[in-house]
Amino acid sequence: MMRLSARHEAIVSQVTPGAKVLDVGTDHGFVAIALVKRGIASYVCASDVNEGPLWRAQENMELYGVDFPLYLADGIIDVPIDNIDTIIIAGMGGELIAEILSKRDLADRKLILCPHTKAHELRKSRIHIEKEVLVEDGGRLYPIICATQGDNGIENEADFYISPHLREDPLFPEWVQRELKKIDQIIRFVSRGTQADAAMKKQLWYKGELEKYANLRRDS
Numbered sequence: 310m311m312r313l314s315a316r317h318e319a320i321v322s323q324v325t326p327g328a329k330v331l332d333v334g335t336d337h338g339f340v341a342i343a344l345v346k347r348g349i350a351s352y353v354c355a356s357d358v359n360e361g362p363l364w365r366a367q368e369n370m371e372l373y374g375v376d377f378p379l380y381l382a383d384g385i386i387d388v389p390i391d392n393i394d395t396i397i398i399a400g401m402g403g404e405l406i407a408e409i410l411s412k413r414d415l416a417d418r419k420l421i422l423c424p425h426t427k428a429h430e431l432r433k434s435r436i437h438i439e440k441e442v443l444v445e446d447g448g449r450l451y452p453i454i455c456a457t458q459g460d461n462g463i464e465n466e467a468d469f470y471i472s473p474h475l476r477e478d479p480l481f482p483e484w485v486q487r488e489l490k491k492i493d494q495i496i497r498f499v500s501r502g503t504q505a506d507a508a509m510k511k512q513l514w515y516k517g518e519l520e521k522y523a524n525l526r527r528d529s
């Protein structure tokens with residue numbers, strides 16, 4: 310049985326059985342390999358912008374006795390996706406994931422996205438979020454976003470940062486506490502440096518928004 314990290318396991322668990330999957334930025338290929346090995350996906354292919362990761366993926370495919378197409382490509386533009394109904398993009402910054410998605414019409418395809426930083430930038434882009442969960446792995450909390458391409462429908466700026474989809478997640482209170490800790494560190498750093506007022510104002514605004522949820526949990 311192939312063992313996956315908690316984050317990879319959480320990504321794999323969002324794939325609908327029988328899906329035809331493209332894993333963009335596959336690196337080691339573990340997610341794509343698990344989808345084949347466990348018989349979850351009916352078709353799998355994977356891509357990466359760098360050759361090194363694709364060699365790694367190829368080696369792992371041989372190790373686990375699976376075979377599927379690998380593409381050397383920047384994002385999705387040059388990858389054949391006519392038969393693909395699910396696209397996974399994980400382990401990159403939210404801005405990069407948003408940029409990759411913006412370059413191609415992905416119609417009704419299911420997007421499974423796991424930004425490592427700046428998730429708010431991804432939520433601000435043209436994705437319509439259907440579901441989000443938090444997963445803890447290696448001491449960090451990661452959001453896993455299931456979406457389709459389209460209007461994000463978010464009107465409140467705070468919702469880009471504190472996703473409404475995460476507020477019932479069992480890890481949400483812990484996520485709020487960790488964000489507050491990070492903000493306090495940033496505020497200390499900004500107040501010591503020469504950053505403009507705007508940066509400090511944004512951090513104080515975010516702290517205020519987070520505190521609404523920290524206090525809510527304490528009051529209930």
Ligand SMILES: C[S@@+](CC[C@H](N)C(=O)[O-])C[C@H]1O[C@@H](n2cnc3c(N)ncnc32)[C@H](O)[C@@H]1O
Nearest residue numbers: 333334335336357358359362382383384399400
């Ligand atoms: C940190 S690894 C994440 C690997 C795997 N997806 C995961 O979540 O564990 C990021 C991978 O994305 C690839 N990558 C970065 N920019 C990319 C792009 N524009 N198109 C395709 N792959 C990209 C990198 O080469 C690297 O292998």
